[in-house]
Amino acid sequence: MTIDVAGDIIAQGLKLVLTISVVAILPSLMTGLVVSIFQATTQINEQTLSFLPRLVMTMLVLVFAGKWMLTQLLDFTLLIFEQAAALAG
Template sequence: MMTTDIAGDIVAQGVKLVLIISMVAIVPSLLVGLMVSIFQATTQINEQTLSFLPRLVTTLLVLIFAGKWMITQLIDFAQLIFQQAAHLVG
C-alpha cells in the first residue's frame, strides 16, 4: 500500500538523482567559466565568445564522457520505481 512516507521517499530519491546528474554537467562548466572570468579580468579582454565557447565545449565534453553513466542512473531509477510500483499496488 502506498503511504505518504513511501511517496516522500520516492520523491526524495528522484530529486537527489536529478541534483547529482545536473551537478555532473554544471560544476565543470561553472569552474571553466570562473577560470575564463579570472582570465578576462586580468587581461581586460571583454569578448563574449571567449566566455561562452569554453563553457559550451566543457558541457558537451562532460555529456559525451558522462552521458552513459547519467543514462544508466536514470534507467536504474526507473526500473526501481516500476519494481516498487508492482509491489505497492498489489
C-alpha cells in the same frame, strides 16, 4: 501507498536530479570562473571567449558522463516500476 513511501520516492528522485545536474553543470561553472578570471586579468571582454569554452566543457562532460547519467536514470526508472508493481499487488 503511504506518505512515507511517496516521500522516499520523491527524495530519491530529487537526489538523482541534483546529482546529475551537479555532474553536468559544475565543470561548466568552473570553466566560466577560470575564463572570467583570465578576462579580468587581461582586460579582454570578448563574448565568444566566455561562451565557447563553457559550451565545449559541457559537451565534453555529456560525452564522457552521458552513459553514467543514462544508467542512473534507467536504474531509477526500473526501481520506480518495481515499487509500483509491489504496491499494486
